[in-house]
Amino acid sequence: MKNKLHFALLDEGSKKEIRRTILKAVAIPGYQVPFASREMPIARGWGTGGLQITLSIIGKEDVLKVIDQGADESVNAVNIKKLVNRTTDVQTTTETEEATIIQSRHRIPEVPLTEKQVLVLQVPIPEPLRWVEPSERKTKQLHAEREYSGAWLMLFEQIMKYGKTATNADHPVLVHDRYVMAPSPIPRYDNPKMDQSESLILLGAGREKKIYAVPPYTKVISLAFEDYPMETESFAGKQCHLCHSTDVFLDELVNPETDETYYQCNDTSYCLATLNNNEKKAGVAVQDAR
Known part of the structure; x- marks a missing residue:
C-alpha cells in the first residue's frame, strides 16, 4: 500500500x-x-x-x-x-x-x-x-489599514464586565x-x-x-492596556502531584472517589521526563548515602 x-x-x-x-x-x-x-x-x-x-x-x-x-x-x-x-x-x-x-x-x-x-x-x-466583524472582505480591509479598534474594544468590554480580560485561550497578539x-x-x-x-x-x-x-x-x-496588563494563568502554590513541577501549565483534576482536587502537568512528555529525572537523582542520592 x-x-x-x-x-x-x-x-x-x-x-x-x-x-x-x-x-x-x-x-x-x-x-x-x-x-x-x-x-x-x-x-x-x-x-x-x-x-x-x-x-x-x-x-x-x-x-x-x-x-x-x-x-x-x-x-x-x-x-x-x-x-x-x-x-x-x-x-x-x-x-x-x-x-x-x-x-x-x-x-x-x-x-x-x-x-x-x-x-x-x-x-x-x-x-x-472574526468576533467583531463577520465579513472576510471587511477584515482584510481592516488589516490593510491597520485598524484594530475592534480587537481593543473586545478586550475593553471584557474588562468592564469582569474587571479583567477574560480570554481563556487564543488571546490576540x-x-x-x-x-x-x-x-x-x-x-x-x-x-x-x-x-x-x-x-x-x-x-x-x-x-x-x-x-x-x-x-x-x-x-x-499580547494585546493589553497599560493599566490592565495581560495576565497568564497562575498556578502559584500548586504543583504536579506526579513530578512536583511548579513552573508549568497544570491541569486541575478531581479524584472521583474522594472529591479531592489535585494538579498534574498538562505536557505529559515533560511530566514523564521530569519524573524519570527525579527517580534517577533519588537513586544516585541513595547510592551516595551508602
Whole structure:
C-alpha cells in the first residue's frame, strides 16, 4: 500500500504550492496567506491545516512529535502521527528535544524550542477580528489599514464586565509591530513563548484555507492596556502531584472517589521526563548515602 502513495501523501504540486505559501507567510509575519486547502483523510476542524503544513515540509531525516492539548497519546495526536508515519516512514517521538517538527493542538511544549525545530500549530479560526466583524472582505480591509479598534474594544468590554480580560485561550497578539494575529487556541500561559522564539512557528487553518507564520526571533506581544496588563494563568502554590513541577501549565483534576482536587502537568512528555529525572537523582542520592 505504501508504494501506491506519494511520499507524505500529498502530490508534489500540492506540496510546492503549500511551501510557496509558507515562504510568503514567513516573509510577512502574522499575515494570513490564503492557500488551496486540500481534502484530507481526517475531518476539517481536526487539524487539516496543520497536517498539510507538516506533510509539505517533512523530509526523510525529520523526527516528528504530535501533541493534542499537551498529550502525546490522545486520539487526534496518535492518528495524525500514524498517518504521517505510514506515508513517510519518518521516525516519531514523544520527546520534545528529539523532534525536528512538532505539530500541536492547543499547546506549546514546556521545553523551550530551538532553531533546529519547527512548531506547527493547528488553527480552527485564524481571523482575530472574526468576533467583531463577520465579513472576510471587511477584515482584510481592516488589516490593510491597520485598524484594530475592534480587537481593543473586545478586550475593553471584557474588562468592564469582569474587571479583567477574560480570554481563556487564543488571546490576540501583535506580531512584528504590524499585524494582530490569532495565536491558535493556546492558553494565555503560552503566549509569551512566541515572543523571540528560536524556532519557526507555522500556523495552518485547513477549513478557513489560511497559513500564517512567526519567524524565529520575532517580536510577539499580547494585546493589553497599560493599566490592565495581560495576565497568564497562575498556578502559584500548586504543583504536579506526579513530578512536583511548579513552573508549568497544570491541569486541575478531581479524584472521583474522594472529591479531592489535585494538579498534574498538562505536557505529559515533560511530566514523564521530569519524573524519570527525579527517580534517577533519588537513586544516585541513595547510592551516595551508602
